[in-house]
Amino acid sequence: xxxxxxxxxxxxxxxxxxxxxxxxxxxxxxxxxxxxxxxxxxxxxxxxxxxxxxxxxxxxxxxxxxxxxxxxxxxxxxxxxxxxxxxxxxxxxxxxxxxxxxxxxxxxxxxxxxxxxxxxxxxxxxxxxxxxxxxxxxxxxxxxxxxxxxxxxxxxxxxxxxxxxxxxxxxxxxxxxxxxxxxxxxxxxxxxxxxxxxxxxxxxxxxxxxxxxxxxxxxxxxxxxxxxxxxxxxxxxxxxxxxxxxxxxxxxxxxx
Amino acid sequence: xxxxxxxxxxxxxxxxxxxxxxxxxxxxxxxxxxxxxxxxxxxxxxxxxxxxxxxxxxxxxxxxxxxxxxxxxxxxxxxxxxxxxxxxxxxxxxxxxxxxxxxxxxxxxxxxxxxxxxxxxxxxxxxxxxxxxxxxxxxxxxxxxxxxxxxxxxxxxxxxxxxxxxxxxxxxxxxxxxxxxxxxxxxxxxxxxxxxxxxxxxxxxxxxxxxxxxxxxxxxxxxxxxxxxxxxxxxxxxxxxxxxxxxxxxxxxxxxxxxxxxxxxxxxxxxxxxxxxxxxxxxxxxxxxxxxxxxxxxxxx
Numbered sequence: 001x002x003x004x005x006x007x008x009x010x011x012x013x014x015x016x017x018x019x020x021x022x023x024x025x026x027x028x029x030x031x032x033x034x035x036x037x038x039x040x041x042x043x044x045x046x047x048x049x050x051x052x053x054x055x056x057x058x059x060x061x062x063x064x065x066x067x068x069x070x071x072x073x074x075x076x077x078x079x080x081x082x083x084x085x086x087x088x089x090x091x092x093x094x095x096x097x098x099x100x101x102x103x104x105x106x107x108x109x110x111x112x113x114x115x116x117x118x119x120x121x122x123x124x125x126x127x128x129x130x131x132x133x134x135x136x137x138x139x140x141x142x143x144x145x146x147x148x149x150x151x152x153x154x155x156x157x158x159x160x161x162x163x164x165x166x167x168x169x170x171x172x173x174x175x176x177x178x179x180x181x182x183x184x185x186x187x188x189x190x191x192x193x194x195x196x197x198x199x200x201x202x203x204x205x206x207x208x209x210x211x212x213x214x215x216x217x218x219x220x221x222x223x224x225x226x227x228x229x230x231x232x233x234x235x236x237x238x239x240x241x242x243x244x245x246x247x248x249x250x251x252x253x254x255x256x
Numbered sequence: 257x258x259x260x261x262x263x264x265x266x267x268x269x270x271x272x273x274x275x276x277x278x279x280x281x282x283x284x285x286x287x288x289x290x291x292x293x294x295x296x297x298x299x300x301x302x303x304x305x306x307x308x309x310x311x312x313x314x315x316x317x318x319x320x321x322x323x324x325x326x327x328x329x330x331x332x333x334x335x336x337x338x339x340x341x342x343x344x345x346x347x348x349x350x351x352x353x354x355x356x357x358x359x360x361x362x363x364x365x366x367x368x369x370x371x372x373x374x375x376x377x378x379x380x381x382x383x384x385x386x387x388x389x390x391x392x393x394x395x396x397x398x399x400x401x402x403x404x405x406x407x408x409x410x411x412x413x414x415x416x417x418x419x420x421x422x423x424x425x426x427x428x429x430x431x432x433x434x435x436x437x438x439x440x441x442x443x444x445x446x447x448x449x450x451x452x453x454x455x456x457x458x459x460x461x462x463x464x465x466x467x468x469x470x471x472x473x474x475x476x477x478x479x480x481x482x483x484x485x486x487x488x489x490x491x492x493x494x495x496x497x498x499x500x501x502x503x504x505x506x507x508x509x510x511x512x513x514x515x516x517x518x519x520x521x522x523x524x525x526x527x528x529x530x531x532x533x534x535x536x537x538x539x540x541x542x543x544x545x546x547x548x549x550x551x552x553x554x555x556x557x
Binding site: 017030073080092094101120122 | 268269270271272273274275277303305306308309310312313317392393394395396397398399465466551554555
């Protein structure tokens with residue numbers, strides 16, 4: 001695969017978190033770090049290489065804690081990789097749990113204004129799209145109510161509606177659709193299908209049907225590495241089979 | 257400038273190799289230094305809509321759930337001023353007798369000091385926990401965390417401006433005078449803002465890693481209040497002690513605000529320049545420190 005028109009390129013990408021036994025180990029590291037290492041490295045992502053072309057729609061599958069979210073957070077620019085090379089071109093819209101950044105005391109309107117600004121929209125742009133956002137979310141008069149009175153589904157509706165209006169180049173959807181009802185899920189899936197015509201999609205989902213419908217490629221991440229990369233049909237089947245055979249072993253969360 | 261912002265923005269590129277962010281740096285050492293000096297202003301301009309949105313929200317939040325709302329912001333300084341007037345009017349005289357035009361001067365004198373000190377202490381208390389307040393944004397979106405100290409300092413400024421307005425009105429009503437030197441107020445406020453933003457950058461980055469920063473400031477700030485000429489002036493001390501006192505930047509700020517508002521005299525040039533120097537130095541050191549820690553913050557917060 002050529003990287004002529006790539007929007008995301010990753011080479012030997014890895015991310016380590018520093019784990020400390022306690023706070024005093026941390027302060028020793030700050031003061032004496034030049035002489036001795038006081039932390040254990042936990043490699044959430046070990047060695048990942050791939051490229052995504054413009055207009056591709058890629059599903060990421062894998063068990064909890066396999067490194068999917070870490071990878072997505074690095075692509076968004078939230079986390080800095082520890083090693084390897086990462087190159088991302090374009091405006092990234094993270095639908096990853098955007099609803100959880102909402103300020104519970106503020107109204108839906110205030111949160112749209114702040115959320116839009118955080119995602120890089122200009123104020124006139126948000127104002128102009130405001131009615132359309134509320135319309136897409138379909139929450140009606142609740143937009144004037146504090147978010148704490150919203151149901152979980154309403155929150156994710158509003159956050160998805162906001163991201164849908166960002167005009168992003170790369171859309172990152174991290175299990176965001178799971179909480180919406182059927183009608184809203186269909187609306188989102190339809191919208192994503194439309195988005196795929198000009199944008200790039202990274203999609204994390206445990207729903208086989210959604211992956212099959214939206215994506216032309218799937219990457220299976222296992223224990224911080226790419227285990228399989230190919231057609232969704234093959235990857236999802238291999239993944240599902242492995243889930244049946246391999247036990248849910250909690251040891252994989254412990255640091256190496 | 258306008259034509260630039262009208263043009264479609266170039267697609268942003270994120271490029272990291274082995275944990276090092278690659279940025280195209282043009283020019284030599286001098287050009288890079290200039291770019292660094294211009295960076296805070298440019299970043300603030302780029303994120304101006306975000307700053308405005310969060311600032312608007314923070315200001316409306318402060319008195320949410322109270323019926324009187326903004327009245328509290330005016331009443332609090334009024335009560336403080338009334339207390340000092342009752343407690344001190346006629347009891348203590350100003351060190352500089354010639355300038356003491358009325359018995360209310362000492363109250364205004366203290367009030368000026370308190371406005372400056374409380375401006376500082378609000379940021380000192382809030383700074384270390386600032387990034388924790390916004391952790392959900394920092395962890396989940398590409399949030400420009402370096403704007404938070406600017407936003408919170410601007411919020412504190414709103415209350416300082418109310419306090420200053422109360423002080424000016426009180427001066428007119430009680431003392432019957434208003435000195436032209438009050439026009440120099442921006443020369444006091446802008447360096448103070450720069451100092452506080454720089455300090456908050458430093459405290460916020462430190463506080464992200466350890467809560468000790470919070471406790472440290474809670475312990476230090478009240479002590480600092482008595483090491484700072486809030487209730488007195490430094491005129492009575494020997495020249496050596498006075499020089500030492502000026503190491504505390506608040507000394508300069510308090511002296512300047514008293515000179516231009518209560519005493520109606522021009523502040524000493526040396527004090528103004530020294531305070532300006534400390535402010536600008538704090539601003540850029542704080543910014544440099546915050547940027548150095550920026551990438552590790554999302555990992556630990």
